Amino acid sequence: MRTLVTGGAGFIGSHLVDRLTTRGDTVIVLDNLSTGRLSNLAAQRDSPDVRVVEGSILDELVIEELVSSCDRVFHLAAAVGVGNIVGDPLGSLIVNSRGTENVLAACARHRRKILIASSSEVYGKTDRVPMREDDDRILGSTTVHRWSYATAKALDEHLALAYARQGLRTVIVRYFNIYGPRMDPLGYGSVMANFLRQAMAGEAVTVYGDGLQRRCLTYVDDCIDGTVMAMETGSAEAQVFNIGDSKSETTILDLARLVIEVTGSASEISHVSYERRFGPGFEDTRRRVPDTDRARERLGWTSQVGLGEGLRQTLASLTCKRPDDVGGGQ
Numbered sequence: 272m273r274t275l276v277t278g279g280a281g282f283i284g285s286h287l288v289d290r291l292t293t294r295g296d297t298v299i300v301l302d303n304l305s306t307g308r309l310s311n312l313a314a315q316r317d318s319p320d321v322r323v324v325e326g327s328i329l330d331e332l333v334i335e336e337l338v339s340s341c342d343r344v345f346h347l348a349a350a351v352g353v354g355n356i357v358g359d360p361l362g363s364l365i366v367n368s369r370g371t372e373n374v375l376a377a378c379a380r381h382r383r384k385i386l387i388a389s390s391s392e393v394y395g396k397t398d399r400v401p402m403r404e405d406d407d408r409i410l411g412s413t414t415v416h417r418w419s420y421a422t423a424k425a426l427d428e429h430l431a432l433a434y435a436r437q438g439l440r441t442v443i444v445r446y447f448n449i450y451g452p453r454m455d456p457l458g459y460g461s462v463m464a465n466f467l468r469q470a471m472a473g474e475a476v477t478v479y480g481d482g483l484q485r486r487c488l489t490y491v492d493d494c495i496d497g498t499v500m501a502m503e504t505g506s507a508e509a510q511v512f513n514i515g516d517s518k519s520e521t522t523i524l525d526l527a528r529l530v531i532e533v534t535g536s537a538s539e540i541s542h543v544s545y546e547r548r549f550g551p552g553f554e555d556t557r558r559r560v561p562d563t564d565r566a567r568e569r570l571g572w573t574s575q576v577g578l579g580e581g582l583r584q585t586l587a588s589l590t591c592k593r594p595d596d597v598g599g600g601q
């Protein structure tokens with residue numbers, strides 16, 4: 272199997288590349304290295320089975336060439352992280368909408384199966400939990416830039432499902448706060464990375480707002496399991512799947528306490544207002560819990576790695592390469 276992984280030098284993408292090569296795939300990585308790093312692919316450095324192309328999903332010629340030369344596509348490339356989205360709303364929107372459209376169109380032209388990496392963010396600030404794939408979405412105003420990421424990801428899903436109506440073989444996964452080795456302090460799963468970095472440095476662990484916002488942290492190996500299962504289950508085509516660990520629901524404040532405990536740190540917890548971190552008008556989702564019945568029933572997927580174990584595995588592997596970075600959302 273020749274597989275194209277867009278965003279393959281990123282946090283999740285690089286774990287996917289490792290998994291696919293272990294299974295015998297030949298992999299092409301397309302990544303512009305904006306938030307991804309070649310060091311994430313260190314295990315593949317001398318592998319004849321992995322080719323890394325530094326380029327953008329906005330480059331239609333590159334997409335055309337790479338899609339035509341592979342059998343299937345995992346599309347993970349995206350502008351991610353609340354800090355990045357709020358910092359460059361236009362650039363993020365263009366990558367996350369036009370870039371995905373480019374990849375989908377090429378897959379349709381060449382009849383290649385494609386998996387789209389979407390996000391729990393598409394549910395917005397709904398207070399209905401657990402979140403089911405067919406639930407209504409409740410987003411904030413267009414004047415609040417943080418919602419542009421959710422809007423673009425939802426557009427990606429609409430596009431993929433519309434292409435599916437035209438015969439494209441596609442499947443969509445919505446990830447819920449993925450964490451693990453190689454996560455980026457500026458990225459989507461930044462809360463865990465930042466807490467670990469701060470606790471290990473003996474700095475105050477900064478919690479946004481009251482810290483009572485609740486999240487389900489999902490270990491990256493579980494995320495990769497769900498991603499591969501979604502791609503390889505024929506009956507899952509043209510469907511959306513939550514990939515998130517509902518058993519690991521925690522408040523951000525309790526997560527901060529757990530990180531301090533597991534690292535044996537003497538750090539204190541400090542609260543920083545959303546306004547101070549992201550400017551006025553920032554809105555956050557209070558509680559985000561996936562309903563994973565569909566993934567269990569139709570893919571045979573359930574999460575395996577609990578929060579304590581995942582945290583210990585992450586801690587064992589984490590190297591803090593960018594100690595000055597404190598960004599992203601919670």
Ligand SMILES: NC(=O)c1ccc[n+]([C@@H]2O[C@H](COP(=O)([O-])OP(=O)(O)OC[C@H]3O[C@@H](n4cnc5c(N)ncnc54)[C@H](O)[C@@H]3O)[C@@H](O)[C@H]2O)c1
Pocket residue numbers: 277278279280281282283284301302303304305306307308326327328329346347348349350351366370388389390391392445446447448449450455458459460
């Ligand atoms: N990490 C999470 O918790 C989470 C949650 C929900 C959804 N997701 C989605 O999963 C995917 C992977 O996210 P991640 O957490 O690994 O983040 P990441 O930033 O590590 O990975 C994204 C990758 O895309 C690359 N990229 C960005 N713009 C590009 C462009 N124009 N052309 C080519 N490559 C480009 C980046 O360099 C990076 O390697 C993304 O689509 C993201 O939206 C992640």
